[in-house]
Amino acid sequence: DIQMTQSPSSLSPSVGDSVTITCRASQSINIYLNWFQQKPGKAPKLLISGASNLRSGVPSRFSGSGSGTDFTLTVSSLQPEDFATYYCQQSYSTPYTFGQGTKLEIK
């Protein structure tokens, strides 16, 4: 199985800050990488697929990059509604494993 490692596990930025979350795969997954946002008590929301493709309706302050084993999610100019937990997921081969999550908490 492909292991996905996210870092950091938590961040405490302020509104207006930019943050970057990294995700590393245990083997090459090409660009088969999704990013999800999850708020407490809610289902995950797909933000980015194919490593860098912003899904419809997702604000442009979210961006993704990377290929192979190393990926990043960047949120620029954080808004109050962006404080949530973010997960990466590889969709290269089953089982489609998730990272352990990165929690953004307001400073």
Next chain:
Amino acid sequence: EVQLVESGGGLVQPGGSLRLSCAVSGFSVSSNYMSWVRQAPGKGLEWVSIIYSGDDRYYADSVKGRFTVSRHNSKNTLYLQMNSLRTEDTAIYYCARGSQEPDYWGQGTLVTVSS
């Protein structure tokens, strides 16, 4: 409008069974890949299973041989039959449309396995 609504969760004893349902509207389960993902209380997301439109199915090792994913096309509903349940299966179970890019998700149904 696309909607997925899970049901069937509840409290079950270890070794017991449950069948989860995911009623879908706005698209057809028969022509879409469908996924199940779970989340233990306070924990991260865990991929559980996929059913493809051609009836190929895949499972996480943790549930293989105990869980079965299926669908009823005329009811436009996805199912997850869960047998030989263990305490570590306690989680919110989500269904989602898609396999590699799960774009629509239900609200989840809570399964608690406890004596």
